Amino acid sequence: MLLEAAALMGGLGLALGLAIGFASKLFHVEPDPRAERVLAALPGANCGGCGFPGCAAFAEAVVSGKGKADGCVAGGSAVASKVGEVMGQKVEAQEPRTAVLRCAGSSGVCGLSCEYQGVETCAAATLLASGPKRCTFGCLAMGDCVRACRFSALDLGEVGLPAVDEARCVACGACVKACPKGLILLAPKKARVHVLCQSHDPGKVVAKVCKVGCIACRMCEKACTVGAVRVDDELASIDYAKCTNCGACAEKCPRKCIKDRRPEAEREASRREREGKAAGGKAGKERATKGGEGMGEGAEKGAGEMGGKAASPGGADAAVAKGKDGLKASAPPEAPAKA
Amino acid sequence: VIDLAGLFVLFFTAAVLNNFVFYRFLGMCAYLGLSKSIDTSVGMGLAVTFVMVIANVVTWFIQWYLLAPMGLQFLELMTFILVIAAVVQLIEMYMKKHVRRMFDAFGIYLPLITTNCTILGITLLNVIAQYDLVQSVVFALGAGAGYTLALLLLAGIRERLELADVPECLQGVPISLITTGLLALAFSGFTGMV
Numbered sequence: 001m002l003l004e005a006a007a008l009m010g011g012l013g014l015a016l017g018l019a020i021g022f023a024s025k026l027f028h029v030e031p032d033p034r035a036e037r038v039l040a041a042l043p044g045a046n047c048g049g050c051g052f053p054g055c056a057a058f059a060e061a062v063v064s065g066k067g068k069a070d071g072c073v074a075g076g077s078a079v080a081s082k083v084g085e086v087m088g089q090k091v092e093a094q095e096p097r098t099a100v101l102r103c104a105g106s107s108g109v110c111g112l113s114c115e116y117q118g119v120e121t122c123a124a125a126t127l128l129a130s131g132p133k134r135c136t137f138g139c140l141a142m143g144d145c146v147r148a149c150r151f152s153a154l155d156l157g158e159v160g161l162p163a164v165d166e167a168r169c170v171a172c173g174a175c176v177k178a179c180p181k182g183l184i185l186l187a188p189k190k191a192r193v194h195v196l197c198q199s200h201d202p203g204k205v206v207a208k209v210c211k212v213g214c215i216a217c218r219m220c221e222k223a224c225t226v227g228a229v230r231v232d233d234e235l236a237s238i239d240y241a242k243c244t245n246c247g248a249c250a251e252k253c254p255r256k257c258i259k260d261r262r263p264e265a266e267r268e269a270s271r272r273e274r275e276g277k278a279a280g281g282k283a284g285k286e287r288a289t290k291g292g293e294g295m296g297e298g299a300e301k302g303a304g305e306m307g308g309k310a311a312s313p314g315g316a317d318a319a320v321a322k323g324k325d326g327l328k329a330s331a332p333p334e335a336p337a338k339a
Numbered sequence: 340v341i342d343l344a345g346l347f348v349l350f351f352t353a354a355v356l357n358n359f360v361f362y363r364f365l366g367m368c369a370y371l372g373l374s375k376s377i378d379t380s381v382g383m384g385l386a387v388t389f390v391m392v393i394a395n396v397v398t399w400f401i402q403w404y405l406l407a408p409m410g411l412q413f414l415e416l417m418t419f420i421l422v423i424a425a426v427v428q429l430i431e432m433y434m435k436k437h438v439r440r441m442f443d444a445f446g447i448y449l450p451l452i453t454t455n456c457t458i459l460g461i462t463l464l465n466v467i468a469q470y471d472l473v474q475s476v477v478f479a480l481g482a483g484a485g486y487t488l489a490l491l492l493l494a495g496i497r498e499r500l501e502l503a504d505v506p507e508c509l510q511g512v513p514i515s516l517i518t519t520g521l522l523a524l525a526f527s528g529f530t531g532m533v
Contacts, residue, residue: 005411012418016425023429027436119502 034086035063041082042072047150049073049172062087070094074151074170096189097171099153099164103139103183104196104257106159109211110135126180134209137199139183148178191240193250195220197257200234212257220249220258229258246270346477348533349470353481356533359457360489360519361526366457370490371515373448374497380490386448388483391461393430394423395479398462399472412466419462427453457486492522 039059046054050071052061061067062083070080070091077093084091116125116132122144130136145162146154151170157163162175166189176184183198195214199206203215216234223229228242229249236258238249247270250260260267359365366387373383398419406412431449434442452458461482465475496518505514 001410004409005414008405008409008411008414009417009421012421016421020425020428020432023432027432029435124502 032063035059037086038062038083041075041079041086043075043079043170045074045150045170045172047074047170047172047174049170049174074172076170097186098166098169098189099145099171099175100185100187100194101139101145101162101164101183102185102194102196102198103137103161103181104212104259105133105135105138105210106161107141108159110138110209110213123178123180135199135201135206135213137181137183137197137201138210138213139181144178144180145175145184148174150174188240190245191238191243192245192261193238193243193247193258194261195236195238195258197235197255202234206234212255214257215255217254219252219254223248223252246274248274341473346474349474349477350481350484352533353478354485354488355526356529358485358489358526359460359482360486361523363460364523365460366455366486367519369451369455369457370486370493370519371512374490374493374515376498377491377494380494381487382444383448383451384483384487384490386445387452387455387457387486388480389445390423390427390449390452390455390458391479391483391486392476393426394419394458394462395465395475396472397422397426399465399470399475402466415463415466416459419459423458423462424453457482489522493518 036059039056042055042059044055048054050058050061050067050073052058052067052071055072058067058071062069062071069084069087069089070077072079072083075082076096077091080091080094111134112132113134114132116128118124118128120142122131122140122142125131125140125142131138131140133140139161141156141160141162143156143162146156150172151168153165153168153170154162154175155165171186173186176182176186181198187194197206197210197212197214199210199213201209201213203217206213206215214234214236216231216236218231218236220229220236221231225246225248226242226244228239228244230237230239236249236253238258245260245262247260247262247267250258251271353359357363360367360370369383369387373379401418401422402412402415406414406418427449431442434445461479465478468474468478470478493515497515500514500518509517
């Protein structure tokens with residue numbers, strides 16, 4: 001009995017072992033060694049920013065030709081060049097990008113239209129008449145983007161709006177997908193001036209619901225010397241390819257919804273440069289005139305509801321000062337001189 | 340002649356009355372682990388069914404052509420573990436080479452369930468009940484269907500629970516266990532049907 005048992009177990013073990021050994025030769029699948037090397041070069045965060053489920057899947061896709069070598073957004077150009085090396089492809093350097101929340105309507109400046117008592121996610125709240133915020137385009141700040149971020153780069157900041165930690169953000173785009181309002185944009189890291197509003201409502205409506213919403217007054221468009229700012233469909237937007245980060249639009253914006261995120265010293269420097277240009281020479285004067293007229297039109301458009309008839313540049317100045325409460329310090333120094 | 344009615348009863352009993360999760364409380368680990376979404380629960384359920392059938396057929400031959408004639412039934416447990424593990428491994432190798440799509444669908448679940456307690460459990464129960472080969476296959480299919488049903492039920496409920504206002508101390512596994520208990524209670528209502 002004991003012998004039989006031992007013989008049976010031994011025999012079975014031997015037979016199955018041999019079978020598996022044989023099968024491993026017979027059914028051997030040659031794994032692409034490049035897949036492993038690509039995987040080793042990837043960050044391993046499995047963020048899904050590439051559009052594939054995880055780094056391993058992306059590595060497979062790159063090797064089989066379905067994925068691009070520079071598809072890893074989290075790794076940026078460093079990883080892209082490594083992957084390109086493995087695959088024997090030349091990879092062009094990518095510009096580093098970062099997520100930008102295009103809404104500045106914190107609870108202090110854009111209130112609630114109703115009390116929301118439901119599932120605490122932006123996606124759920126949006127389904128209910130676009131959410132409890134007075135501005136239907138505004139950030140609901142329930143943190144869908146924060147939860148989507150695998151890199152701890154987002155955080156519901158002190159003002160009650162998600163804040164992006166640019167040092168941590170790898171521009172994987174998870175938050176972009178998570179935001180039901182489409183408020184997050186992946187902008188080049190070197191672009192420092194952003195329009196922090198996504199409201200396509202007419203200026204009249206925006207002015208009612210939010211203190212920092214874009215009213216499409218076009219002052220930014222006129223202030224921009226390189227044609228990077230455009231107002232389209234009741235909303236300003238910046239073409240980052242053209243923008244030189246001069247901050248002129250941010251300074252002119254009466255609603256302060258265009259933000260210049262450079263250090264204070266740099267902002268001061270380009271402000272002085274603008275003033276210097278405006279003061280010196282004929283070209284400077286012409287630009288100042290343009291600026292003044294531009295303001296006239298802009299103010300008329302934006303402050304039309306207040307009955308401000310701005311015909312001359314000086315009048316425009318007055319209308320602006322009267323119409324916009326956010327404008328205390330922004331009467332430009334060159335305009336009064338002209339008037 | 341095959342007794343179709345008898346086989347149907349066998350299938351139904353294995354799937355619903357004596358459900359492997361709700362009646363026998365087997366395979367709880369995989370049941371709780373893979374029931375977070377309906378997608379994974381379907382994959383896991385199919386993989387379990389597949390391996391159950393394979394295991395039942397293989398061990399049926401081992402039992403009635405090797406162990407029983409030699410009078411070595413006390414070796415059931417050991418031989419079954421050995422044989423099932425090896426056979427699933429072999430099948431996995433074969434699929435990887437020749438049925439790549441099936442491997443991609445099952446691949447991640449197969450190593451999880453070789454000699455999982457549901458698999459071992461069904462082969463031992465199969466021996467105790469002394470089913471013939473056809474009955475063994477039907478028994479395995481029924482048990483697999485029952486396991487898939489249990490996974491799907493819990494996955495559906497858990498997807499809803501994600502949005503429900505569950506007290507903090509019960510969130511996650513505790514509420515899933517409570518749900519499982521309630522489901523088992525509901526399933527006990529089938530007792531005595533056959």
